Amino acid sequence: MTLEIIGISVLWLFLFGYVIVASIDFGAGFFNAYSLFRGKQHILTGIIQRYLSPVWEVTNVFLVFFFVGIVGFFPKTAYYYGTILLVPASIGVVLLAIRGAYYAFTTYGGLEHKRYTYLYGLTGLFIPASLSIVLTISEGGFVEETASGVELDYWALFTSPLTWSIVVLSLAAVLYISAVFLTWYANKAQDEPATELLRKYALIWSVPAIVTATGIIVELKGHNPEHYSRLVDLWWLFAISFILFVGTVYLIGKRKAYGVAFGLLTGQFFIAFFAYGISHYPYLLYPFLSIYDSFTNEAMAVALIIAFIAGLGLLLPSLYLLLRLFLFNKDYVQGKRNDHA
Amino acid sequence: MGNEESVFFSRVLTELTLSFHIIYATIGVGIPLMIMIAQWLGIKKQDEHYILLARRWTRGFVITVAVGVVTGTAIGLQLSLLWPNFMELAGNVIALPLFMETFAFFFEAIFLGIYLYTWDRFENQKKHLLLLIPVAVGASFSAVFITIVNAFMNAPQGFDLVNGQLVNINPILAMFNPAMPTKVAHVLATAYMTSAFVLASIGAYRLLKGSDHIYHKKALFLTMKIGLIFSIAAAVIGDFSGKYLAEYQPEKLAAAEWHFETHEGAPLVLYGVLDDGEVKYALEIPYALSILAHSNPNAEVIGLNEFPEDEIPPLYIHYLFDGMVTIGMWMTALSLVYVAGVWMKWSFIRTRWYRWLIVLGGPLSMVAIELGWWFAEVGRQPWILRGIMKVEDAATTSGQVDLMLLLFAGLYLILAIGSTVVLTRMFRKNTVEQELADRELEKEGEFR
Numbered sequence: 001m002t003l004e005i006i007g008i009s010v011l012w013l014f015l016f017g018y019v020i021v022a023s024i025d026f027g028a029g030f031f032n033a034y035s036l037f038r039g040k041q042h043i044l045t046g047i048i049q050r051y052l053s054p055v056w057e058v059t060n061v062f063l064v065f066f067f068v069g070i071v072g073f074f075p076k077t078a079y080y081y082g083t084i085l086l087v088p089a090s091i092g093v094v095l096l097a098i099r100g101a102y103y104a105f106t107t108y109g110g111l112e113h114k115r116y117t118y119l120y121g122l123t124g125l126f127i128p129a130s131l132s133i134v135l136t137i138s139e140g141g142f143v144e145e146t147a148s149g150v151e152l153d154y155w156a157l158f159t160s161p162l163t164w165s166i167v168v169l170s171l172a173a174v175l176y177i178s179a180v181f182l183t184w185y186a187n188k189a190q191d192e193p194a195t196e197l198l199r200k201y202a203l204i205w206s207v208p209a210i211v212t213a214t215g216i217i218v219e220l221k222g223h224n225p226e227h228y229s230r231l232v233d234l235w236w237l238f239a240i241s242f243i244l245f246v247g248t249v250y251l252i253g254k255r256k257a258y259g260v261a262f263g264l265l266t267g268q269f270f271i272a273f274f275a276y277g278i279s280h281y282p283y284l285l286y287p288f289l290s291i292y293d294s295f296t297n298e299a300m301a302v303a304l305i306i307a308f309i310a311g312l313g314l315l316l317p318s319l320y321l322l323l324r325l326f327l328f329n330k331d332y333v334q335g336k337r338n339d340h341a
Numbered sequence: 342m343g344n345e346e347s348v349f350f351s352r353v354l355t356e357l358t359l360s361f362h363i364i365y366a367t368i369g370v371g372i373p374l375m376i377m378i379a380q381w382l383g384i385k386k387q388d389e390h391y392i393l394l395a396r397r398w399t400r401g402f403v404i405t406v407a408v409g410v411v412t413g414t415a416i417g418l419q420l421s422l423l424w425p426n427f428m429e430l431a432g433n434v435i436a437l438p439l440f441m442e443t444f445a446f447f448f449e450a451i452f453l454g455i456y457l458y459t460w461d462r463f464e465n466q467k468k469h470l471l472l473l474i475p476v477a478v479g480a481s482f483s484a485v486f487i488t489i490v491n492a493f494m495n496a497p498q499g500f501d502l503v504n505g506q507l508v509n510i511n512p513i514l515a516m517f518n519p520a521m522p523t524k525v526a527h528v529l530a531t532a533y534m535t536s537a538f539v540l541a542s543i544g545a546y547r548l549l550k551g552s553d554h555i556y557h558k559k560a561l562f563l564t565m566k567i568g569l570i571f572s573i574a575a576a577v578i579g580d581f582s583g584k585y586l587a588e589y590q591p592e593k594l595a596a597a598e599w600h601f602e603t604h605e606g607a608p609l610v611l612y613g614v615l616d617d618g619e620v621k622y623a624l625e626i627p628y629a630l631s632i633l634a635h636s637n638p639n640a641e642v643i644g645l646n647e648f649p650e651d652e653i654p655p656l657y658i659h660y661l662f663d664g665m666v667t668i669g670m671w672m673t674a675l676s677l678v679y680v681a682g683v684w685m686k687w688s689f690i691r692t693r694w695y696r697w698l699i700v701l702g703g704p705l706s707m708v709a710i711e712l713g714w715w716f717a718e719v720g721r722q723p724w725i726l727r728g729i730m731k732v733e734d735a736a737t738t739s740g741q742v743d744l745m746l747l748l749f750a751g752l753y754l755i756l757a758i759g760s761t762v763v764l765t766r767m768f769r770k771n772t773v774e775q776e777l778a779d780r781e782l783e784k785e786g787e788f789r
Binding site for chain 1: 344400403404406407408410411412413414415417418419421422423424425426428429430431432433434436437439440441442443444446447448450451452453454455457458459460461462475507510511512513737738739741742744745748749752755756759760762763764766767770
C-alpha cells in the first residue's frame with residue numbers, strides 16, 4: 001500500500017463518517033419540521049431533540065477533518081478545488097453556519113419559534129444538495145483550465161442531468177439513512193407512535209434512494225465512460241450493497257431487529273461509497289488531478305499518518321464514552337433524565 | 342473583475358472573518374479555564390455560589406462556542422477558497438498543525454457535549470469536573486496549533502526552496518519556528534486575560550444594575566484576580582515578543598515603533614501622529630526601544646532604512662500597537678488596584694464609577710485583541726509567507742469574491758444579532774437570585 005492510498009483511504013473513511021452522521025442530523029431536522037407542518041410535532045420532537053443535543057457539534061468536525069486533511073495530504077487540491085469551489089462551498093458553509101448556530105440558540109438559549117424549526121429543516125435539504133455538487137464536479141467536464149487559472153462552467157454544471165441526479169440521490173439518501181436510524185432510536189426509547197411514523201418514512205424513502213443510485217451509474221456511461229467501465233468492473237461490490245439494502249428494507253418492513261437493520265444500512269452505504277471511491281481512483285478531479293500528482297512530500301505524509309494514528313487513539317475512546325453516556329444509556333434515551341447545565 | 346480586485350476583496354473578506362471569529366474564539370479558549378477554576382473552588386469550598394457560577398458560565402459558553410465553531414469552519418475553508426496558491430505551498434510544509442487542530446477540536450466537541458449533559462448525573466462532582474479538563478485542554482490546544490500556523494507565516498522554516506521547488510521538508514522544524522514560543526504564549530495568556538475581564542465586566546454590570554448579591558461579588562473578585570495574573574503574564578511575554586521581532590522580523594518592529602534609521606541607544610516612540618514622514622506630538626522614552634529589543638540600552642536596533650520600499654509594512658500599525666499596549670497596561674492597573682483594594686478594604690473600588698470602569702474593561706480587552714491581530718497581520722505585509730510569497734500572488738483568480746464578501750457579511754450580522762439576543766435573554770429571564778431560590782427548593786424536595 002502506498003502512502004497516497006493510505007492518505008485517501010483515511011480521508012474517504014472520515015467522509016463516509018460525515019455522510020452517515022450528517023445524514024441523520026439533516027434528515028432529523030427535516031422530519032421535525034415536516035411533522036410541525038403537519039401538526040404532528042408532539043410525536044417526533046422529543047426523540048429528535050434527545051438524539052441531536054449532545055452530538056451536533058461532533059458532526060461538524062467530521063467535515064472539517066475531511067477538508068483540512070485533503071489539503072494536508074493533497075495540497076494541489078487547495079489550488080484546483082479552492083479556486084473552483086469558491087461560490088458553492090461558500091454557500092454551503094453559510095448554510096451550515098446558520099444551521100449550527102441557530103440550533104444552539106434554540107436548544108441551549110431558549111429561542112423558540114416555528115420559523116427556526118422550518119429554517120433548520122430546510123437547510124437540512126439545501127446543505128447536502130450544495131455539498132453533493134462537489135462529487136459531480138469531480139467527474140470532470142465542468143472545469144476549464146486557461147492561462148489565467150481554472151474556472152468552473154456553471155451553465156454546463158446546472159444543465160447537466162448528472163448534477164441533478166446526484167442532488168436527488170443525496171436528498172433521498174439523507175432522508176432514508178436518517179429515518180432508519182431514528183426508527184431504531186425511537187424503538188430503543190420505547191416510543192411506539194414515533195417508531196411507527198419513522199418506520200413509514202424509512203420505507204417510503206428507500207425507493208427513491210435505490211432508484212437514483214442506479215440511475216446515476218447509467219448516466220455516468222455517457223458522461224465519463226472511463227469511470228463507468230471501472231464501476232462496472234466492481235459490479236460484485238454493488239451487488240453485495242444491494243443485498244444489504246434488501247435486508248434493511250425487509251427487517252424494517254417486518255418490524256424486526258431495527259438495530260441490525262441500521263447495521264445493514266451502514267454496511268450498504270459503506271460498500272457502495274468505497275466501491276464508488278475505488279472506481280474514481282486515481283482521479284481527485286478528472287482529468288486534472290490524480291492522487292499521485294497532487295500528493296504531498298513523504299516527510300509530511302508520514303507525519304500526518306502518525307498524527308492520525310495518535311489522534312485516533314484519543315478519539316475512539318472518547319467517542320465510545322459519548323455513545324455510552326447518551327446513545328446507549330437507557331434512562332437518557334427514554335427521556336427520564338436530562339442533566340443539562 | 343481583475344486580479345487586483347480579487348486580491349483586495351480576498352483580503353477584506355479574510356480580515357472580516359478573522360475579526361469576527363476572534364471574538365468568539367478568544368472567549369472559547371479562555372472561558373473553559375474560568376469554568377474549571379470556579380467549579381473546582383465550589384467543590385473545594387463547598388460553596389454553592391461558585392458551582393452556580395460555573396453552571397451559568399457554561400450555559401453562556403455553549404452559545405459563544407457555537408458561533409466560534411461555525412465561523413471557525415468558515416475561516417478553515419476560506420483559507421483554501423481565497424488563498425489557494427498559498428495553501429498549495431503551505432500545505433506541503435505546515436499541514437501538520439492544521440491537521441492536529443482538527444483533533445483538538447474533535448476532542449473538545451465530544452467532551453463539551455458530555456459535560457453539558459451530565460451536570461447532575463454523578464454523585465461525586467469531581468467526576469463531572471474531570472470531564473471539563475478535555476474541553477479546556479482541547480480548546481487551548483486548538484489555539485496553540487492554529488497560532489503555530491500563523492507563527493510559520495511570520496518566520497517560515499523547515500524547508501529549502503531550490504529553483505522554486507520545496508525540498509528537505511521537515512514538518513516538525515516548521516512547527517517549532519522562532520515565532521512560535523512567544524506567539525503561542527501571547528495568544529493563550531491574552532485569551533485567558535480577556536475572558537476573565539469579560540466575565541468581570543458582566544459581574545460588575547449586574548452589581549450596578551441593582552443586584553447586590555454576594556454571588557456577583559465573589560464572581561467579580563475571582564475574575565479580577567485571574568485577569569490580573571494573566572495580564573502580568575501577557576506583559577512579560579510581550580517583552581519577549583519584542584526581542585523576537587528585533588531578531589527575526591526587524592521591519593515589523595521598526596514600522597510599529599516608527600524607527601526609521603538604524604542606530605544605537607534607540608528611544609521608544611509612544612503615540613504621536615505621522616505628518617509627511619515626520620513624527621509629531623509623540624512621547625519619546627530614551628533607550629527604551631533598545632531595551633525592549635535587546636535588553637541593553639546601547640544596543641543597535643535595525644531601522645526601516647535597511648529594507649526596500651515595497652517590503653515595509655504600512656506605518657499605521659504604530660497606532661494598532663500603541664492601542665493594544667495601552668489597553669493592556671490599563672487593565673493591569675485597573676485589576677491590580679481592585680485586588681489590592683479588596684485586601685486593603687479601600688472603599689472607592691466599590692463606588693459606581695469604579696464599577697463602570699470594570700464594565701468598560703471587558704469590551705476594551707476585546708478591542709485590544711482585535712488591535713493585536715490587526716497589528717500581527719498588517720505588520721507582516723506585503724508577505725503572506727515572510728520572504729517567500731507575497732499576498733498579491735496568493736489570492737484566488739475567481740471573479741466572485743466581492744459577492745462572497747456580501748454573503749459572509751450578512752452571515753456575521755445574523756450571528757452577531759442572534760448570539761447577543763440569546764445571551765441577554767438567557768440571563769435576564771433567569772436571574773441568579775431566582776435560580777438560587779429554585780435550587781434551594783429542589784433540594785428541600787429531595788430531603789422530604
